[in-house]
Amino acid sequence: MARRDGWALWIGVAATLATLVVVFYYPVGRVFADAVAVDGRLTLAPLRAVLGDPFYTGAAHTLFIDPAAVPSGIARWLAAGAPPVEFGLFGFTAYQALLSTLVSVLVGLPGAYVLARFEFPGRRFLRSVTIIPFVLPSILVAVGFLAMFGRTGLFNDLLGIVGLGPVELTFTLEIVVLAHAFYNAPLVTRLVTAAWESVDADRVETARTLGASPLRAFRDVILPQLLPALATAAVLTFVFTFMSFPIVLALGGLELATVEVWLFARVQSLDLTEAATLGAIETALSLGLLYVYLRYEARRTEPGGASRGLSRRPLVDGIRSLVDPLRVAIFAYSAVALVLFAGPLVSLVIESITTPAGQLTLDYYAFLLARQASTAAGTVRPFPAVVNSLLFGVGTLLLSIPMGVVVAVVATRGDRxxxxxxxxxxxxxxxxxxxxxxxxxxxxxFGTTLFGYRLTVTGPVAIVAAHAVAAYPFVSRSVTPALRSIDDRLGEAARSLGADRTRVLTDVELPLVAPALVAGAAFAFAISVGEFDSTVLLSTGVDSATMPVALERYVGDRSLGPNLGPATAMGTVLLAVTTVSFVLIDRVGGRWE
Known part of the structure; x- marks a missing residue:
């Protein structure tokens, strides 16, 4: 029985690994191979060319082309009064990621404090909706920020009403950082809120009894318990913003290009060797950062005994709420957060139904219908893009759900x-x-020759495979905690009645974790519908274009001039489809709860 159980599990693992070998490890391995090989010969020339180019590594390029000259170069720099130095593309990418991380933490931490320490109507709902940014396509959010902060956007329209001049934020670092905070501040809030709610109240009260002030108790007792979660959130935010692509592409362009944007530009220019080298370096850096994240996550999830959490105070406390500085600050923060998180989405919808003069119109949706009827070559039609996104989402579910379940089962075993x-x-x-x-x-x-045959995977198959690779980790991370929470005695009872490990999984465990599985499926589907990074490279022509690709084409369509109307109309359609799909999957799964 044990042997059969082992085979049943490892066959699933082998099938998942085989799928990943074909659609992940081999393709990514090709990127690394092209970075260290030219014409089939191993060489470090591509790596030296990139790392030794001041455009990519700035002043640090000397480390790679002439390390011996570094000490004298530093001496000359100090003798010149330590003038500013250029850090190159990698340095700028890290700089904007660091700024984005800092702003995300500054925006997300107060939210975590409010949710963890105060009670008010709608608190649970507010905590739940912090997950929404992870569902929204990043290219959609970028267009929302253009609609809000663009020269003719809602923000400048409101400034004009009070007689203030327009503020130009498009294609600036500020708008890129704000858009990154839209995505990642909720991540900080969720992780730190969970840690704050698990703080041992007895330890805090003990510190206060021994004479510690509230500030001293926070510094010595609460803060050390928050730091692992905060560090995890910061590392994840840095990784996400370091690898950010659609937001920087739409809001910053090549003027504020990061490694991802420049890599995309190299692919468009068919400079695949340089693109592969950039991809290999970036992946190596992100793997190192992921290792740091996993270490911090392991510390954060170390098992501990049950403890009494900190009690929450009422946020609204009569007339006192109007004069209490802390509560006034919280209300001010709430107003700023509302503008940051709801403003872009509201602006997107408003801009799709109003003219630059502020008049209501449906012309932009009529434009989409006209594009639908167009037979001109190269035209991306809206309806096929919607259908493609939905079909690719279904295909992603068929692949990502079993892969995610297998990974979750493996994660719960706990052996080496x-x-x-x-x-x-x-x-x-x-x-x-x-x-x-x-x-x-x-x-x-482009194809791979195997045993004399040229094997190619193109169009929808390649796109669905890429989407499944991006989506299945979210399925596994939803299901793994649920599997770990199941009472082991249930499985043991089923085993004593003759069920093998596979039967226990399908008949006992999966029905118990169905809500978590459905939640993971909803994430997987939403990620597929909104996925842009790999899709924009793999969608050949217009037949396999998805909604995010169509949206990006409308944003970059020079024939439309500076008018964002068609893009916001397409963005509103994408917002509606994403929201409805996510809600439907979640509601269907609700019957299992």
Missing amino acids: GSRAAEALLTAPLAVSGIVLGLGMLQALV
Whole structure:
């Protein structure tokens, strides 16, 4: 029985690994291979060319072309009064990621404090909706920020009403950082809120009894318990913003290009060797950051005994709420957060139904219908893009759900072999969609010769495979905690009645974790519908274009001039489809709760 149980589990692991070998490891491996090989010969020339180029590494390029000259170069720099130095593309990418992380933490921490320490109507709902940014396509959010902060956007329209001049934020670092905060501040809030709610109230009260002030108790007792969660959130935010692509592409362009945007530009220019080298370096950096994240996550999730959490105070306390400085500050923060998180989405919808003069119109939706009827070559039609997105989402579910369940089962076993397998199976978290798309383009779309046959995977199949690789980790991370929470005695009872490990999984465990599985499926579907990074490389022509690709084409359509109307109309359609799909899957899963 034990042997059969082992085979049943490891066959699933083998099938998942085989799928990942074809659609992930081999394509990404091709990217690394092209970075260290030219004409089939191993060489470090591509790496030296990139790392030794001041455009990419700035002043640090001397480290790679002439390390011996570094000490004298530093001496000359100090003698010149330590003037500003250029850090190159990688330095700028890290700089904007650091700024984005800092702003995300500054915006997210007060939210965590309010949710963890105060009670008010709608608190649970507010905590739940912090997950919404992870469902929204990033290209959609970028267009929302353009609609809000663009020269003719809602923000400048409101400034004009009070007689203030327009503020130009488009194609600035500020708007890129704000858009990153839209995505990542809720991540900080969710992680830190959970840690704050688990703080041991007895330890805090003990410190206060021994004479510690509230500030001293926070510094010595509460803060150390928050730091692992805060560090995890910061590392994740840095990784996400370092590998950010659609937001920087739409809001910053090549003027504020990061490694991802420049990599995409190299692919468009068919400079695939340089693109592969950039992808390999970026992936190596992100793997290192992912290792740091996993270490912090392990510290944060160390098991501990049950403890009494801190009690929450009422946020609204009569007339006192109007004069209490802390509560006034919280209300001010809430107003700013509302503008930051709701403003872009509201602006997107408003801009889609109003003219630059402020008049109501449906012309932009009529434009989409006209595009639908167009037969001109190269025209991306809206309805096929919607259908493609939905079909690709269904295909993603068919692949990502079984893969995610297998990874979750492996993660709950806890032995050394399982931990190694889990590490292999979660590697896609450290690889950006652009790098994956580039690898699949080279290895699968362009084709691979195997036993004398040219094998190619193109169009919808390649896109669904890329989406599944991006989505299944979210399924596994939803299901794994639920599986761990199941009482072991239930499985043991089923085993005593003759059920093998597979039967226990299908008949006992999966029905019990169905809500978590449905939640993971909703995430997987929403991620597929909104996925842009790999899709923009793999969608050949217009037949396999998805809604995010169509949206990006409308934003970049020079024939439309500076008018964002058609893009916001397409963005509103994408917002509606994403929201309705996510809600429907979640509601269907609700019957299992």
